[in-house]
Amino acid sequence: MRRPQYLSPTALAMFYKDRSAFYLQRMADHPAPGPPQTQPMSIGSAFDAFIKSYLVKELFDQSRPEFDLRTLFENQVEEHNRDWAWKHGAYVFHCYGESGATADLLLELEKAIEEPRFEFTIEGMIPHTSLAEGIPVLGKPDVMFKTEHNWVIYDWKVNGYCAKSPTSPKKGYIKCRDGWNSGNQSKNNGDAHKNCQLGLIDGIFVNTNITLDQVDLTWAAQTGIYGWTLGIPIGSEFVVGIDQLVGKPIGGDYPLIRVASHRCIISAEYQQTLLDRLAKAWSIIHSEHIFDDMTLEDSLQRCITLDNVYKAYEGDTPADKFFRTMNKHRGF
Numbered sequence: 001m002r003r004p005q006y007l008s009p010t011a012l013a014m015f016y017k018d019r020s021a022f023y024l025q026r027m028a029d030h031p032a033p034g035p036p037q038t039q040p041m042s043i044g045s046a047f048d049a050f051i052k053s054y055l056v057k058e059l060f061d062q063s064r065p066e067f068d069l070r071t072l073f074e075n076q077v078e079e080h081n082r083d084w085a086w087k088h089g090a091y092v093f094h095c096y097g098e099s100g101a102t103a104d105l106l107l108e109l110e111k112a113i114e115e116p117r118f119e120f121t122i123e124g125m126i127p128h129t130s131l132a133e134g135i136p137v138l139g140k141p142d143v144m145f146k147t148e149h150n151w152v153i154y155d156w157k158v159n160g161y162c163a164k165s166p167t168s169p170k171k172g173y174i175k176c177r178d179g180w181n182s183g184n185q186s187k188n189n190g191d192a193h194k195n196c197q198l199g200l201i202d203g204i205f206v207n208t209n210i211t212l213d214q215v216d217l218t219w220a221a222q223t224g225i226y227g228w229t230l231g232i233p234i235g236s237e238f239v240v241g242i243d244q245l246v247g248k249p250i251g252g253d254y255p256l257i258r259v260a261s262h263r264c265i266i267s268a269e270y271q272q273t274l275l276d277r278l279a280k281a282w283s284i285i286h287s288e289h290i291f292d293d294m295t296l297e298d299s300l301q302r303c304i305t306l307d308n309v310y311k312a313y314e315g316d317t318p319a320d321k322f323f324r325t326m327n328k329h330r331g332f
Helices: 009-017 019-026 039-060 069-076 079-099 101-109 217-229 268-285 296-307 309-313 318-330
Strands: 122-128 131-139 143-146 151-159 175-178 198-201 204-207 239-248 256-264
Touching: 009 019, 009 217, 009 268, 019 296, 039 069, 039 079, 039 101, 039 151, 069 079, 079 101, 079 175, 079 239, 079 256, 101 256, 122 217, 122 268, 131 217, 131 268, 151 217, 217 239, 217 268, 296 309
Parallel strands: 151 239, 204 256
Antiparallel strands: 122 131, 143 151, 175 256, 198 204, 239 256
């Protein structure tokens, strides 16, 4: 059995959502192969490459090799998706610009008192009263910058691009914009959510009526852990944001895109809950009782069973092939 050296927001989410998948990918002596990247996954990665490459050039007025568009794109999009994801990533990037979100983001980045950072890895030790040495964490924020009195952490999400029905933006956004400019924008184009009350934190417009944990717990956990890793005190106020791009199929290859900009803080109460969940996960994965919803004996047997899963990938019988096919979606 392997013991993880750190926890990331993705790992924490998997730990609580699917303990067996977590064990197979991160603790088994012979880790199971991860599932192949899907088209919905690839479109988010492709857009990520387009927007970061563009922002770096705009902000720093120079090319940086690590932010070369093709380099970023090929690092993030698996080969079997690249032809499709290149043209669709370019389309999503165009829609993001048409909505005005790119221009607004650049205005926000002007509030930075230090050089904004993109696509970088951060590591840190998060303190908890139950763990003398703390919890080692690792993250990779999309965008981070510091204003005069605050940290600001942003991320992008592309939801429903390949869906067969429209995807609605999550509640609480400060602005939702159509990603097309053909004179037929929706009547609510540019409006804030009904539960939005705008306020300013260090020159950044935020929704003071709702916290990110009330919008989406996964988003709050991700940005919260990023903030702590930067050294932000647990429970304190800092600005977090998600630009959520949602799709609406209209027939044909390309859906309409709307951009919902979420800007708010994370409540102190949720930050404490998140910290406790992080500490519990770290304690369990360094114990002998990995599956704590069953007896210790059953948990140990479960680990032995999962440790042998890798053997199914070594054979070439019809049963082996069937196993591989049926479990790709879980990462087994």
